[in-house]
Amino acid sequence: MQKYNPQKIEKKWQKEWDKSEIYKAEDFSEKKKFYCLIEFPYPSGAGLHVGHLRSHIAIDIIARKKRMSGYNVMYPIGWDAFGLPTENFAIKTKTHPKIVTENNIKNFTKQIKSYGPSFDWSREINTTDPKYYKWTQWIFLKLFNSFYDEKLDKARDIKYLDIPKNLNALEKREFIDSHRLAYEAEMAINWCPSCKIGLANEEVVNGTCERCGALAEKKIMKQWMLRITKYADRLIKDLDTVDYLNKIKTQQVNWIGKSEGAIVKFQIKTDDNIKTPEHSSEVFNEPEGNPRCRSKTCHPIYNNSINDNEKVVKSKNDAEPAEGFEPSDNRMTNLYLHHATGKSTPNLLYHSLKVFTTRPDTLFGCTYMVLSPEHPLIKNLESGILNLEEVKKYIEQAKNKSDLDRTDLAKEKTGVELKGIKAINPINNEEIPIWLADYVLASYGTGAIMAVPAHDERDFEFAKKFGLEIKQVVAPLFIGEGKNKIRKDKKNTKRTVVDVIIKHWEKDEYFCLDWSKSKNDWKSFVVGGVEKGESEEEAALREAKEESGYQNMRVVKKIGGIAYSRFFAAHKDVNRRDIKRSCVYIELLNSSFIEPKEEEVKNHNGIWVKKEKVKDFINLQEPKIHWDILQNGEKPFIGYGIAINSEQFNNLETSEFKIKITKWLEENNLGKKAINYKLRDWVFSRQHYWGEPIPIVKCEKCGNIALEKKDLPLELPDVKNYEPTDTGKSPLAKIDQWVNIKCPKCNSNAKRETDTMPNWAGSSWYFLRYIDSKNNKEFASPEKLKYWMPVDLYNGGMEHTTLHLLYSRFWHKFLYDLGYVNTSEPYKIRRSHGMILAEDGQKMSKSRGNVVNPDEVIEKYGADTLRLYEMFMGPYGDAIPWSTSSLIGMNRFLEKIWKMQNKVGTQNFVSANKNIETLLHQTIKKVTEDIENLKFNTAISSLMILLNGLDKKEKISNIQYSIFLIMLSPFAPHITEELWKMFENKESIHLQKWPEYNEKLAEETEITLVIQINGKVRDQIEVPADISEEEAKKIALGRDKIKKWTEGKEMRKIIFVKGKLVNVVV
RNA sequence: GCCCGGGUGGCGGAAUUGGUAUACGCGACAGACUUAAAAUCUGUUUCUCGCAAGGGAUUGUGGGUUCGAGUCCCACUCCGGGCACCA
16 A cells, blocks of 8 residues: 655646646536635735635535536635735836736645636636626626616616706716716715725725725715615615525625604794795795705705605605715715805705604604704804804814714713704704704715704714703603503503602611512512692602601602603502603601601502612612613613604504604605615726726816727736825826826717726626636627526525625616616525634734745645645634644545555445444434535534544445445545545545435434433443334333432432433423 | 624544533553553543442533433523724
């Protein structure tokens, strides 16, 4: 027998597989298709580290197993090669990024081939290849030439857009441009001063650049944007149709951040009162835009005309997108740019202000309004603001704050009142103050809020700080459960009550009631009824005296608000519907005491409880809350409950109230139902060289003109210097002969767009190109798309959940709307791998110097050892530290397999031991199921158990060994192929049929029956698996060990679990 | 603060969904082989009391349900990830 020499055999078989193309996927095979996918790598100069391989290997195992199970498997690979790292390296080494990319791909290919994955290399793609990015540009132009048809709820060609008749040529163009799914907007974007590039919202992490960590700045630039927000709702809804890890779904849903509520319109009133028309004369839906602001992307407060043309007729439950949230803005963008930059600031009359709220039911509790410091209304109200200097100063301060400062939750709230100006609460016509504060974001909703301090934490904090009115309009409702549940057959009684917290005269102890004397399990403070004409304090004092017996006390303070409760009171045999007015905190002054009347104390015992024990002693919700307030201060109640102080809406439950008031607002033209999203449109321009050129020509006369399909690809011109510029202009802008061209429409002088696309562009559709990677006529043929799509299994990192995964779903839906693909979702199943940490438990990184290089591991132990270890180290989805010593265990496992070839006899099952056969079938079952469920670690462990079993035998059969090798082959393709061929097999092991198990043979015939006494294991016996209950009990009780425990004791019960145990209860 | 995960030996981790907790691997210890070491092979290895037979404890903490809980329920705590003044 030769020594196991992985270096030799692995290279040999890799060449052989390459030559014979055994992993090639067939288009239109008779077999069932299976398309599995990993996120294609970015070929960086650093090369692969062991962490990158984890998902490649895992999906490779699935691909191999599926292939052996008779599927036509496509497992493709390619390169996501545009982007900054390559460009930066190119600049540093003065090498063309094309060359850098080529070299990196060469190196990556070598590395990848060295661990033996079963990729179909014939479909290899490269996003920087003009033949590829021709289609990226083509899709971009499709977006440019489409609009979102709200009626049909899908994208359509722009030629179907309804254009208002009365527009002149320029207005018409602007109208169309403002409806394109790829559109230009001048806006404040996130700018990384170090990378010198604009960032998408998703690329900003904690206010810093995701890539380099530099603090992102705001920069106002004209940007290409993609209207992903139009797909927000579908991107949430269609998650129901796919199988993604739950955490991926919730992350996407949270990121899109849908909230339903209402837009409410408030009237603004200045002191002189001349600028405020009667609101009754207004119609809510009437356009009220600023006629002098030309921009269609301007805030809809100024411009409603676009919306009005897009009115959607939807089902009753579907609200239109919030008006205050038109899609032109990016998440970090200043909505009011045109005004804020002073481009268009006419001194107009502004008579209303809209806010978005998810709690229209709290409108009666709105005691002030807050505008974000950037709100344009301020500028137009200047003449009425009495403290203008102060206000301007505040705006200036806010402007100079970084995003990080502004969003720091730990800091105290700041703000300034607009003196001389008031808002009118439309529900009750009350005049309320208007404040400016940077806790209100310009980029969400309408940039203004109605403040309800009693029911919102932020408003509460602000109101407390500035002494603003806090008005409770929602009362919490506590409903008894269990014993305390309302009983239908009992009488209902209504009472008005107060909680009374009584403090001891010298100790830090509190008077509590234990109701166990009556039929209740309550533990509370003193609860007292408020009698007619009595104040809460008076009632509290009276009850405190009656129930506790103490006589000298004083009211310290009243805390809490109104709360309702509904429960059954067993001691009175009635249902109670209490209105708790508040809680009164009382301190005893001395021990003066008169024995309370029997009547007062027959249901409960009074107990003094130490301060630190009170929290655990009390078991009713309201007193618990009152105690918390006494200890930690008042808090707003933000939950749902019952309306109070809300006039005709009083006593409505919150969710019902919301519906009713929204209807009321709509009927009175004061507001309407609205939906808001946190998701912003996708900033699509990058001011860099190494990306797809945006195929647009800019003509002074004709505006933005799309290139024709025949002019694609628009190739990147060669350029001497690809350094980014500080001006924010792309390096392409400097190449005059490329930039200056004739307008394709009017032939006058025009310029090319010089920004490029982000590297998320190429990756947003690459999985479609694999299907037909050589097609010159289409991005892929419809027939092939139909055959292969959707992707059956897609694996990728969690870090791409709100980036690539969301973007590519968006593009796919767009292509679906236009009829280019036949599924609305691209990926059927999405899974995610865990990170491999360095041996020190930290993230692997070059700077920490703790990176494990797969090349070295392969060199020393072989690819099969590496592959096995990466799968064995722990659950696939978990982050696990690398351990070289554990890796050695996998090498030992392979050595053992190698040596076992000597034990293989030629006879088939003749000498097979019954136990081994059972074990074999159990293993087939386990491995088959585990691979399907991505439980590779336990699959390998069961293969080890089988090997250990085989190893105990003198001889093993050819068939046993073969089945073992076949099962191992997806994990360790090289050694299994070598051993397989050694036994005179002609065809590759990777083309063999996956073994099937026999359920009968996998069953044990003998089991270990466990005998327990009171749930504790006391004895075990070998018995036939199908032993009857009676038989088992008889044997169990007859055992000496068991007799020892049962002697002299009464046997209460014997439990029998088939095939498992007998439990004797004594 | 909110939303997801998770806490099991010295370490990575198993546990058929309520039925023998600690599979499998690493490490450690002892033995065999060897002049010796490495490699390999054999055995031991959750903790604890005990010479032993045997007992006791144990799945982050505290309670509960159950004949029986790592698994279910309640409260707390710690760790990881995501979001974060989103009205």
